[in-house]
Amino acid sequence: MTRHTPREERIHEVALVGFGPVGQLLSLLLARAGHDVLALERWPQPYDRPRAVHFDDEIGRVFQAAGVGEQVRAVTEPVPDHYEWRNRDGDALVRIDWSGTGPSGWPVANFFSQPELEAVLTTAAAGQEGITLRRGQEVTDLQEHDDHIELTTGTGETFRARYVVGTDGANSFVRSRMKTAITDLGFFYDSGVI
Structure with missing residues (x-):
């Protein structure tokens, strides 16, 4: 058959x-x-459940090109000044300055819930x-x-x-x-x- x-x-x-x-x-x-x-x-x-949590200003422009820039901005939070990893003693291991706006007009770093x-x-x-x-x-x-x-x-x-x-x-x-x-x-x- x-x-x-x-x-x-x-x-x-x-x-x-x-x-x-x-x-x-x-x-x-x-x-x-x-x-x-x-x-x-x-x-x-x-x-x-969340998995990815961050995108940069260049990806913000891609969202904008897709016609969802304002909707994406409504569900994201710009990183206020820096991103830091600390060890269990509280010592900074990595500190990255993600403050401000990138050349694309979007915040340099954006956190979101996937x-x-x-x-x-x-x-x-x-x-x-x-x-x-x-x-x-x-x-x-x-x-x-x-x-x-x-x-x-x-x-x-x-x-x-x-x-x-x-x-x-x-x-x-x-x-x-x-x-x-x-x-x-x-x-x-x-x-x-x-």
């Missing part, structure tokens, strides 16, 4: 695999430039023409064809796009399928966000 999987016949211009902050921001930038974007996210709901930032980006993407978001669609296979790439998900659905971008994080499925070397510099640091 042959298994028939649902197939979307439409060929999207760009498919993003992953819809965290990078995929959300890239989808906005591409759609605002007139591109047809499909975003496939494996998780049915956004993760509600769930709040993602809510801003997701809301903007939902209101942006040209973005199709499909949650609960873990991409399990990619097949290259002459004029498109076919993406198959764990639900058995298939989607097609002319280009695919892996915005699926550190353990990227898309990266694992690329025929390219990855250099691991061996950086390891345990951290916690409280």
Whole structure:
């Protein structure tokens, strides 16, 4: 017996695999430039715990270019003067001056809660023409064809796009399928966000 999987016949211009902050921001930038974007996210709901906590003034300009500058400013706090790491005795180990405004017009350093930032980006993407978001669609296979790439998900659905971008994080499925070397510099640091 042959298994028939649902197939979307439409060929999207760009498919993003992953819809965290990078995929959300890239989808906005591409759609605002007139591109047809499909975003496939494996998780049915956004993760509600913070992970990333900081961006600089240059990233602020990228948010601005994506049309969400003021909304992002509303959920961020500029670093007031400096950032410091101390040892258990209270001695300063690292002190970085992050005060002031950068040449881009944004504070040099900005702290945020990732769930709040993602809510801003997701809301903007939902209101942006040209973005199709499909949650609960873990991409399990990619097949290259002459004029498109076919993406198959764990639900058995298939989607097609002319280009695919892996915005699926550190353990990227898309990266694992690329025929390219990855250099691991061996950086390891345990951290916690409280």
